[in-house]
Amino acid sequence: MLIPLISTFIAIIISAISFFIYQGKFILIPDNVSTIFKQNKLIVIGLNFIAFGLLLGLVGYVLSLGGNFRYLRVIILVIGCLCLKISVAKEIDKLPELPDFFKAILNINNTQVLQIFATIIVSFLLIKSLVAVDWINGDTWMYQLPFAARFWGLVSPEQYMFEAEREPFFNTSTMLPNILQGFFWYLFGIKRPQGANLVSFLSLIGYFIFIKHYLKIPYYLSVIAILAVPLIHIAATSCYVDLLTNVGFAITLIITYLLYLKEDFINYKNVSIFILGGFIAANSKYLLVPPLVLVIFFVFIRILWLIFYRFNPASKIKNILTLIFTMAGANIIIFLTSFKNLVIYQNPFYPLKITIFGYEFNHTVVPSEDYMSDKIEAMFPIQRWLFSLLEIGAFDERRPWKWTIAMDYVPLDADTFGMGGYFAIYVIFNIILFAFLCRKNNPETRVALGMVIIMTLVTPFLPFSYQLRYYMYWIIILITFNLYLLLQHYQLTKSLWLKPQNYGYVGIIIMMIFVISTRWDYTYPNPMSLDKFMNNDNRVNPEVIAILEEKKQACLVGFTPLTFLYNSQFHEGKNYSVKAEFSYGEEEVRKKCGDRPIIYKK
Known part of the structure; x- marks a missing residue:
C-alpha cells in the first residue's frame, strides 16, 4: 500500500506543477523559462501523462487490477517520458545553462535512443546466454541438451539412455542444432551447458546481419522490432531449436523475394546463402521440410522463366542443364538428413510414421495426438491458427509467466496449451502497417504482398501450426517486410508520423510490456549455474x-x-x-x- 500512496503523492505534485506551468505562474523557475514551458504544450501533456500513469498505480491496487491494466500504465508512462524528452530538447537553446550531462541526454536524437536501447537489450541477452542455463524450458533437458551431450561424447550412452520412444530419434532425426549446441558446450566444459544457448542467440544475430546486408535495414530497428515478439525474445537465450530453424527458413524466403525482384540476382554468393538457409531449416526440424519444398519450387519456376524470357537465348539449353544439375545438387545438400534416412531407413522422416498415397513408410514412432484439446481439435486449421495468432483464449493463470516459449506449463490437453506467443496487439499493428505500405503499387510491395498471402494460406495447414513457435518465420518475414518497405516509403515521403524511428518506439513499448510482465526473467542476465x-x-x-x-x-x-x-x-x-x-x-x-x-x- 505504501508504494501506491507514494506514487499518488508524486502524481499530485506533478499535476500541480503542470497546472502552474500552463498558467505561467510557477514561481520556482525564472519567468523566461516559465514562458517557454507555457508555450510548449507538449511539456504539460508529458507531465500529465506521467502523473496519470502514477495515479493509476493506486487505482490498480484498490481494484486489484493486474495484467493488461499494468501494461496500460507502462505505455502511459513511456509516452509521458517521450513527450517530455522531445519537448525539452526542442527548447534547449533557450534554457539556462545546463550541466553537460543533462545536455548530452537531451540532445540524444531518436535514432540514438533506439540504438542505445537495442544495444542494452542485445547485451543483456548475450550475457544471459553465457551465464544462465536454460532453466525455464523443459524440452531443453528432456532431449535437446541430452542429444548434444551424447553426440559430442560429453555423456556416454552407458551413462544416460533416452526413453524408449526418444532413443530412435538420436542420430536419425534433424540434429544440426544439437550438434552445434554440443560444440559450444564442449568448448565451455561439461559443467557449463549454458554454452549451448549461443546457438539460438547467434542465429538471430546472423539474421540481423543478413537483412542489414541484403535489405539495408539498420541493426537497431531489426533488433527492436523482432525481439519485441515474445516467443523470439524467449527463444534467443534458450536451447530450443525453433529459432535457428526459422531463421534458416526466413533466409531462404528473403533470397526468394529478392530473386523475384531482380533479374541479375543469381550468383554464387546468393545461391550459397540460399542453400545454407535451406540446409539449416531442413536439418533442424522436419516440420519445415514441406514448406521448404514449396519455396524451392517457386525458385525453380522463377529461374526457368528468366532463362526463357530474360537470359541469352543462345545459352538456353546450357542454362536449363545448369539449373537442373544445380537444383539436384542443392536439394541433396539441403535435405541431407531426409536423403540419408530415405536411403538407410526407406523413410525421409524416420523414425516418424508417415503415409503418402496410402503407402506407410518404415517407422518406429507414431506421432502423438495428445497435444490438442478437444476444443482445439474441433476447430478448422485456419481457425486454430488465427485464434493463436490473435491470442484468443491463449492465456492461463496456471502459467508462472504470461508467455513461455511453448506456451506450456499447463496440461497437454488444456485449451490454452501451445496457443499464442506473438503478442496479439503487435501482430495486428504489423498487419495494418503492412496493408498500408502495400497501397503503393511497385514491384517491392507486389512481391512482398504475394509472399505474405502465400505464407498465410500455407502456414495454417502445416502440422500443429497453432503452436506458433514452430513457424516463427511468418512473423519474422512480416516484420522484415514492414521494415524494408517502411524505409523505402520514408525515403520518398519524409512522413512525420510514418517513419522507421516511430516503428522502433512501438517495438520498445511492446517489448517493455512483455519484459515487465515476465519480471525480466527472459531478459535480465541473472546467473544460473x-x-x-x-x-x-x-x-x-x-x-x-x-x-x-x-x-x-x-x-x-x-x-x-x-x-x-x-x-x-x-x-x-x-x-x-x-x-x-x-x-x-x-x-x-x-x-x-x-x-x-x-x-x-x-
Missing part, C-alpha cells in the same frame, strides 16, 4: 543419487523432463548408468526398463 539449477527447488533428489550409486544402474520413471540431471557426469565422483522413461502402466514400464531396477518419482 548448473549446480544452482540442480539444487534449487529440489530438482535433484540426493536420495535418488545415493540409490543410483548403490545399484550402479537404474531406470528413472516419471522424472521427465529433468531425468538428464541425474546422469553421473553432473555429479563429481559418481559412476552409474541411468535410463529415462515416461510414466506408463506397471507392465509397460517393466517392458521398457528391461532388467534395470526401477525408481519411481515420489
Whole structure:
C-alpha cells in the first residue's frame, strides 16, 4: 500500500506543477523559462501523462487490477517520458545553462535512443546466454541438451539412455542444432551447458546481419522490432531449436523475394546463402521440410522463366542443364538428413510414421495426438491458427509467466496449451502497417504482398501450426517486410508520423510490456549455474543419487523432463548408468526398463 500512496503523492505534485506551468505562474523557475514551458504544450501533456500513469498505480491496487491494466500504465508512462524528452530538447537553446550531462541526454536524437536501447537489450541477452542455463524450458533437458551431450561424447550412452520412444530419434532425426549446441558446450566444459544457448542467440544475430546486408535495414530497428515478439525474445537465450530453424527458413524466403525482384540476382554468393538457409531449416526440424519444398519450387519456376524470357537465348539449353544439375545438387545438400534416412531407413522422416498415397513408410514412432484439446481439435486449421495468432483464449493463470516459449506449463490437453506467443496487439499493428505500405503499387510491395498471402494460406495447414513457435518465420518475414518497405516509403515521403524511428518506439513499448510482465526473467542476465539449477527447488533428489550409486544402474520413471540431471557426469565422483522413461502402466514400464531396477518419482 505504501508504494501506491507514494506514487499518488508524486502524481499530485506533478499535476500541480503542470497546472502552474500552463498558467505561467510557477514561481520556482525564472519567468523566461516559465514562458517557454507555457508555450510548449507538449511539456504539460508529458507531465500529465506521467502523473496519470502514477495515479493509476493506486487505482490498480484498490481494484486489484493486474495484467493488461499494468501494461496500460507502462505505455502511459513511456509516452509521458517521450513527450517530455522531445519537448525539452526542442527548447534547449533557450534554457539556462545546463550541466553537460543533462545536455548530452537531451540532445540524444531518436535514432540514438533506439540504438542505445537495442544495444542494452542485445547485451543483456548475450550475457544471459553465457551465464544462465536454460532453466525455464523443459524440452531443453528432456532431449535437446541430452542429444548434444551424447553426440559430442560429453555423456556416454552407458551413462544416460533416452526413453524408449526418444532413443530412435538420436542420430536419425534433424540434429544440426544439437550438434552445434554440443560444440559450444564442449568448448565451455561439461559443467557449463549454458554454452549451448549461443546457438539460438547467434542465429538471430546472423539474421540481423543478413537483412542489414541484403535489405539495408539498420541493426537497431531489426533488433527492436523482432525481439519485441515474445516467443523470439524467449527463444534467443534458450536451447530450443525453433529459432535457428526459422531463421534458416526466413533466409531462404528473403533470397526468394529478392530473386523475384531482380533479374541479375543469381550468383554464387546468393545461391550459397540460399542453400545454407535451406540446409539449416531442413536439418533442424522436419516440420519445415514441406514448406521448404514449396519455396524451392517457386525458385525453380522463377529461374526457368528468366532463362526463357530474360537470359541469352543462345545459352538456353546450357542454362536449363545448369539449373537442373544445380537444383539436384542443392536439394541433396539441403535435405541431407531426409536423403540419408530415405536411403538407410526407406523413410525421409524416420523414425516418424508417415503415409503418402496410402503407402506407410518404415517407422518406429507414431506421432502423438495428445497435444490438442478437444476444443482445439474441433476447430478448422485456419481457425486454430488465427485464434493463436490473435491470442484468443491463449492465456492461463496456471502459467508462472504470461508467455513461455511453448506456451506450456499447463496440461497437454488444456485449451490454452501451445496457443499464442506473438503478442496479439503487435501482430495486428504489423498487419495494418503492412496493408498500408502495400497501397503503393511497385514491384517491392507486389512481391512482398504475394509472399505474405502465400505464407498465410500455407502456414495454417502445416502440422500443429497453432503452436506458433514452430513457424516463427511468418512473423519474422512480416516484420522484415514492414521494415524494408517502411524505409523505402520514408525515403520518398519524409512522413512525420510514418517513419522507421516511430516503428522502433512501438517495438520498445511492446517489448517493455512483455519484459515487465515476465519480471525480466527472459531478459535480465541473472546467473544460473548448473549446480544452482540442480539444487534449487529440489530438482535433484540426493536420495535418488545415493540409490543410483548403490545399484550402479537404474531406470528413472516419471522424472521427465529433468531425468538428464541425474546422469553421473553432473555429479563429481559418481559412476552409474541411468535410463529415462515416461510414466506408463506397471507392465509397460517393466517392458521398457528391461532388467534395470526401477525408481519411481515420489
